[in-house]
Amino acid sequence: MSHSDDEQVLPLAAGEHSPVPGAVKIASQDMAGRSHTTRTKARLAALDILFEADLLESDLLDSLTRRMDDPEITVREFTQQIVAGVRDYQRDIDARINSASARDWPIERMPRIDRNIARIAVWELDHTDTDLKVIISEALEMAAELSTDDSEKFLNGLLASAAADHRNARPPEEEDQDEY
Structure with missing residues (x-):
């Protein structure tokens, strides 16, 4: 090939x-x-689906299904996992984002692209084994490429806070394993 x-x-x-x-x-x-990379492309495709559903105020799985039904579009398995995961855990993810965000900047005030980048990153942080640095780096790369000039800095702070909360919430035996 x-x-x-x-x-x-x-x-x-x-x-x-x-x-x-x-x-x-x-x-x-x-x-x-x-x-x-293939996973980066999957994240970008998931972002596109999340953004579309957010903009149209439609169900994420409806947007995903439309893509999957289009014979011209290949929807990667990781894209499907992200979209389904964000949909399944969106209430918890949004609460985590609001908690990690500045008090006067709730998720509803964020640009659509930023809040959906954050949703992908927080889902990945909580539900995959992907390295924290990769998750944040990928999110910041998407923000730099697709969002406002301030978005990269804003998301860096938000995701660093979400990651710290995630790390503090882990059971002690998991933290001990990281030290070896």
Whole structure:
């Protein structure tokens, strides 16, 4: 299988398996020359679905289903996990975001793109094993590319606070494992 000039084959991570024989993990560059991994693309697709549902005030799964029903669009499994996870835990996620945000800046006042980036990051923080640095870095990259000039700084503070709350809420035996 050949890959276009803007795609680079990446090695699989330890413990990562090809979903089908011969499949490879690739990174590709967008029109601005930025490189995106498959998981980054999945996050961006999830953000698109979350933003659409937020804008149209529709159910997240309806937006996801419309995408999945379109034969021209491939919806990655990780995109589906993010969208379903945010929908299932949205009340808790939004409460965490409000708690981590400045007191006078509730989630309803945030730009739609920012609150949905934050929702993805908080869901990932709470429901995946993805490294904290990767979660925050990916969120800040999306904010830098897609939102306001102040969004990256705002989300960095918000997600740092959410991460600190998450870390403090973990059982002590989990914290001990990190020290070794």
